[in-house]
Amino acid sequence: MAQRQRIVYLVLAVVLGHVILISAQVNAGPRTSVLESFTFGLFAEMQRVLTSARDTVTGVWSRYVQLRDLQTENEILVGAVADLEYQLQEERALARRSVGLQKLLEFREGVELSTVSARVIAGDATPYFRTLTVDRGTVDGVYADAAVLAPKGVVGRVVGMPGRRASRVQLLIDRNAAAGARFERTRTTGVVMGGDDENLLRMEYVSNFEDVYVGDRIVTSGTDGIYPSGFNIGIVNHVQPGSGLYLDIRLDPMLEFSTLEEVLVVVSGGAIVTMNREGE
Numbered sequence: 560m561a562q563r564q565r566i567v568y569l570v571l572a573v574v575l576g577h578v579i580l581i582s583a584q585v586n587a588g589p590r591t592s593v594l595e596s597f598t599f600g601l602f603a604e605m606q607r608v609l610t611s612a613r614d615t616v617t618g619v620w621s622r623y624v625q626l627r628d629l630q631t632e633n634e635i636l637v638g639a640v641a642d643l644e645y646q647l648q649e650e651r652a653l654a655r656r657s658v659g660l661q662k663l664l665e666f667r668e669g670v671e672l673s674t675v676s677a678r679v680i681a682g683d684a685t686p687y688f689r690t691l692t693v694d695r696g697t698v699d700g701v702y703a704d705a706a707v708l709a710p711k712g713v714v715g716r717v718v719g720m721p722g723r724r725a726s727r728v729q730l731l732i733d734r735n736a737a738a739g740a741r742f743e744r745t746r747t748t749g750v751v752m753g754g755d756d757e758n759l760l761r762m763e764y765v766s767n768f769e770d771v772y773v774g775d776r777i778v779t780s781g782t783d784g785i786y787p788s789g790f791n792i793g794i795v796n797h798v799q800p801g802s803g804l805y806l807d808i809r810l811d812p813m814l815e816f817s818t819l820e821e822v823l824v825v826v827s828g829g830a831i832v833t834m835n836r837e838g839e
Contacts, residue, residue, distance in 0.1 A: 672787060673827040674708070675699050679819050680725070689733040689757060690715075693822060696724045700826030704785055708823045712791030712813035713738060713779060717824065726824070730816050731792070732757050739782035740792055745770055748780050751792050751810065760793050762808040769806065771798045777810055787825075 677693035695701050701721045707714040707728050715730040729736050733753045740751040740762060749765040762777060775795040781788030793810030801807040 672825050673700070674823040675701070675826050677707075677726075677822050677824050679822065682817075688735075689730045689753070689816070690718070691728050691730065691819065693726055693728055693824065694724065695824055696722045696726050698723050699824075701726050701824050702826070706786045706825045708790060708825070709814055709819060709821075712793075713786055714814065714816070714819065714822050716785050728822075731814075732760060732812060732816055737783070738786050738792065739780040740777050741780040742771065743776040743778050745775075747771075748782065749808075751777060757816075758812070759796075760810040760812055762795075762810060763805065765806045765808060767800045767804060767806055771795065771806060771808060773798060 675695055677695040677699075679691050680694050681692040683690040693707070701717060703717055703720055705717040705721075705726075707716060713731055715728050715733070715736060717726045718729040719727055721727075731738060731751070731753060734755060736753045738751050739748070741748040747765060747769050749762045751760050751762050754761050765771065773795050777792045777795065779786040779788055779790045779792060791813040793812045795808060796811045797807070797809035799807050
């Protein structure tokens with residue numbers, strides 16, 4: 560059986576050899592044999608496949624390179640946009656400060672007191688003691704208990720001994736702060752104090768028989784020896800008879816204390832005058 564298979568394989572090999580020899584001798588076209596045509600076609604197909612594969616790889620690589628380039632360009636653009644946004648914020652901050660300084664200058668020109676402008680450089684985060692720090696001190700003429708003002712009203716007073724180039728300011732909304740005050744409409748006096756709510760002030764020692772309305776404006780009276788007379792403190796937003804002899808009065812401060820950037824600090828006794836702040 561094995562010998563018969565060997566004979567069959569031998570015959571097939573001989574036949575295949577004859578076919579190849581005949582193909583080599585038979586012309587498929589002018590000066591071209593069948594074998595050459597077959598070989599050429601085989602190699603041409605292989606070249607086509609290889610070329611297609613090369614083009615595919617080249618295309619993939621080109622797209623990858625393009626994506627990398629786009630990613631790089633995108634990162635550059637993102638950085639440029641961030642820089643522009645930062646510059647825009649700086650310009651807006653400078654514009655806001657310019658407006659604030661202009662208002663402060665106009666306010667200072669209308670105040671008959673010796674003052675220096677000061678910039679807020681720090682704030683106290685403690686909820687029980689509401690203070691801020693300004694960049695003026697003893698070398699600028701600042702002294703303890705000096706009044707601190709802003710275009711819209713009273714800020715507070717310098718507490719403790721000022722440093723050479725910095726001072727700590729107790730805000731009027733601090734629970735331990737107080738200022739002599741009066742109603743602008745009726746001239747009735749009392750004392751404005753800070754409270755637990757940083758957004759509100761209270762006015763004490765105003766008789767239950769006094770004429771007080773929501774919307775009344777409260778200004779400094781000058782009786783405390785710290786704040787000059789006539790500067791804005793707040794507007795009455797709540798009034799009702801108290802449990803004792805005095806009305807329960809709450810005020811909205813005229814100032815937004817959290818946004819203060821520039822203030823005026825009184826640096827000498829100067830002339831204490833009554834300021835007419837009507838309309839502000």
